[in-house]
Amino acid sequence: MSGPLHPLAAKIRSVPDFPKPGIIFRDITTLLKDSASLRSAVDALAEHYTGARVQKVACVESRGFILGAALALRLNAGFVPLRKKGKLPAAAIREEYSLEYGTDAMEVHSDAIARGERVLLHDDLLATGGTMSAATKLVDRLGASVVGISFLIELSFLHGRERLRGYDVFSVIQYEAE
């Protein structure tokens, strides 16, 4: 994971001190607004899962929705939103997870993923892995299998990958240091 930065990294804007002092925010909007880069990002993600027979791409609200739906289309899979609590109108299951301060919760419709289905998880960024760990639990509880976990960006120095051990974790761009 310590190779050179992917060419798409040049399209990411680094914003110091957002959302708070000392944090460098990796802003993907500068990549997304460029049509060629948008396409390259979806290509890079989709190529990794060629032949993986993905049936659903389940994506974390809200930035995970952006590339996730395009990825689902490319893989001929369905799209499933993993939403913040209270947003889904039908019967859903919930997982709570820890944030730096307090907890948050993620929900998925109980009928969004069928037992035995092959699910690819997606979010824009892997930090500590807490959110995505909750996502894997939701898929497990529905009796489906996680065939991969995909991110556009991985903040490798936060070691989120260790929290997702046992899964195939793929990211397009890795940052080795803050």
Added chain:
Amino acid sequence: MSGPLHPLAAKIRSVPDFPKPGIIFRDITTLLKDSASLRSAVDALAEHYTGARVQKVACVESRGFILGAALALRLNAGFVPLRKKGKLPAAAIREEYSLEYGTDAMEVHSDAIARGERVLLHDDLLATGGTMSAATKLVDRLGASVVGISFLIELSFLHGRERLRGYDVFSVIQYEAE
């Protein structure tokens, strides 16, 4: 706008009394999870804008992100998120708009759309049109032009289209009554 329902309407789940008593919520997740329907929805949207030379697809957080990015890819355009306040890390402009109770605000990065660009706006659902009206103002303030406004679903009986008069408004599925 009073023709038969689009075949994709059969994939929408109607949930009574969500988010509150008396409201029928039109749930698009049952459409999105079906790969063929997901593709048909993006096809239907993209076909309407063939030849429109769209350069950016600007999409309302968060459900507008889902089909919006896939639509941008299909049109060889860039993707621009219109986000709730405080989420965008770089310099942004803001529009406030009224909700049933109180107000909300939407932001776009100041450099997300260039002066003179051709912008397609997208959200999943047109209700009263208040949110999308704010979106048109953001594009106007950046000196760009709105070449169309697209929705998967239009609740025609709420007359949101009147609030967006002067724009080319397109929706795939229309509901004529609650």
